Structure formats: structure tokens, C-alpha cells
Amino acid sequence: MSTARRRALLLGCVVAAVAVVAALLASGLRHDPSDTASPLVGRPAPQFRLDGLDGPPVALSDLRGKVAVINFWASWCAECHTEQPALNATWDRFRGSGVVVLGIDFEDNEADARHYVAGEGSDYPVVVDPQSRTALAFGVRGVPETFVVDQQGRIVERVIGAVDEDRLTATISRLLREDTR
């Protein structure tokens, strides 16, 4: 191989290597690290047993056999106010059909949480999560965040941000249909 050809080959290799690294860096810069699918979807939900804000404690095992809509929220969270009507409506519609809506209060103080619940007219169970241990186990990045858990205790959907009532209804209806087959 002539020197000129060898040098052209070497130059080509260097240019190709630089192009590969630049492409990797560019894709990394455009990628939002927080925008990732939860690795928990399709897996069993993390176990928890949390004290109620005003009611009895609730454990994941208590929800076995039911569809659970587990919503992480806080009184200081503006978007939580936005989604509250959808959660209330879902609870009202499905509460007698083997569906539980459970609110988990996230990084909040209990007085503010009680005030929020009273103000929003929510009557589904609400629990507190001291030290955010359950939120960490669910991989929560902020509030609101909602997980739909099927009758076998498996997470089937995760919603980051305010839930959409129609989407929630569709998921719950599908799980109830599948359970009756």
C-alpha cells in the first residue's frame, strides 16, 4: 500500500472516529435524562405500609385483587390542583368496581395536606410518606406522578404530570375487562 493511500486510510479512520464521538455527544445533549420510561412498569409495585393522613394505615397488600391508582401529590403542587377533578371523578366512577384511588402525600406538612384535601373535596384514602421512602422506591421524580397497579400488584402505567381522565378511565376499564375473562 502506498504511503499516500495509507495516509488517506488513516485520515478516513480518524474522521470516522471523530464523527462517531460527535454523534454520540450530540444525541446525549439532546436527551433529557429525566425523560425516561420507568423501569418499574410491568414489574411488581414496591411494597409499602403508610399511615393515613386521617384514616387507617394502608399497605400495598391491602390493594391486592383491586386496580389501584396510586397518586403522589403535595399541597404546594400547582399541577396537582389541575388533576384533582380527574382523580375525584375516577374515584366516584369506579369505587364500587374493585378500584382504589390512593393519594400519597409527598414532602408536605400534614396541616397543609389536610387543608388541601378538604378544599378539593377528595374522599379517597390519603397516606403520608415520611422521608419519601415510598416515593424513592417508586422512582418518583416530582409531583404529580401516578401509577396504575393491576389486580396482581403489577405496575401497568406511569403518568408523569397531571393525569388525563379519559386515559385513566381507558386503562382501568381494560384492566377490569381483562380480570373478568
Added chain:
Amino acid sequence: MSAVRRPPVRPSLGLLTLGLVGCGLVALLVVAVRGEPRPQSRSAQVHQIAAQLRCPVCDDLSVADSPAPLAAQMRQQIADDLAAGRTPDQIRQRFVAAYGDSVLLTPPHHGVGQVAYLLPALVLGVGVVCAVLLLRGWLRAAGPGGRGAEADGRRGEPGEPGGHGAQEGEGGQGDDGGEPARGAAVQGSPRLSAADRRSLQRALARLREEEQ
């Protein structure tokens, strides 16, 4: 034929390259064998693990550096897990199980993350190959009958057979800066290698010498 003067050999640059590559390999080996230093105190252990985790609610801050309440809860959980006897790897895996690989500030050792670990080794390998090729080229140029010797021959006494200047000096050195001048006899023979061309040129020079 005049005595062929050997050009100055430049092995020092090649040796320097090889030396640098060797140092890099030794450094990599030392880091690989020693691994990360073990912190002594519990808080230092917590900090070391937290520094390897991305705060989930921050923009590119580690759990160790973030002032966010969730990061503080994560540090507390790390401390509690260490107290419970979990290893740093088990603790990291717990967060990975909940948040995915994106919670790690260092790339994972599988999937696309492997590129970050393989690329330096690949670059090192390419560097070694380049260094060896360069060294071979220099040694060949410095050897007898090499490019250096020919270049020296071209600079020979006027009228000497070895001095190609009279016949081939017009072409000078090739564009690649190292090829011997291509005389009329060589042009039109693109299939000849550089070594063949040099042999041909020497044979032609001998023929001309005998004719004179």
C-alpha cells in the same frame, strides 16, 4: 559510488510515543487493579455513593451536591442502607431499579454505556498501531537503501552516478513528501511499488554509469 551517508535516525520520537503509550497502559492497569479508594467514615461513604447518583429532580447535579429535599432523602436512605449492612453496589442497584440507569452519573457497563468504557481502549489500540506504523516508517527510512539513503544519494557530488539530480531532479520529491523522485522510466508504471521503483532507479543509474 560515493560512501552512503546515513541520515540522522529519529528513534527518539518513536520511543517517546511508545513510552507514553506504555505509561498510559500502566496507569490504566493501576486504576483497574486498585479501583476506587474506600472512604473511612460513614459520612464519607454516603458522600461517595451519593456523588455517583444523579439527583432525579435537578438538572445535572449529583445527589451529594443537590440541596433538593428529595436528594437529602436519598442521602438519608443511603446512610440507613449502609447501617443495615448493604454494600454500595446493592444500594446503587436499588436506585437503578426504581429510576433506571439514568440515575447513575457514570455510564452503565451494558448497552450503549459500554461505549464509554470501550472507546478509550479502542483509541489506545489505534494509537499503538499508528505509533508502530510510524516507527516502522522511520526505521525503514533510516536503514540502508531506505528513503534517507536515497535522498542522501541525490545530494551526492555533481556528476556522480548516484546523484540523480541531473536526470531526475526536475520532479523533486513526491507530493507526499517522502517518495523518491519519479523519473521518466518510472512514470507510466503505476503498478510498481515504491521499493521496486527504487530498485529500478538504481539499476538504471548503474546502466548509465557503465555506458559512460
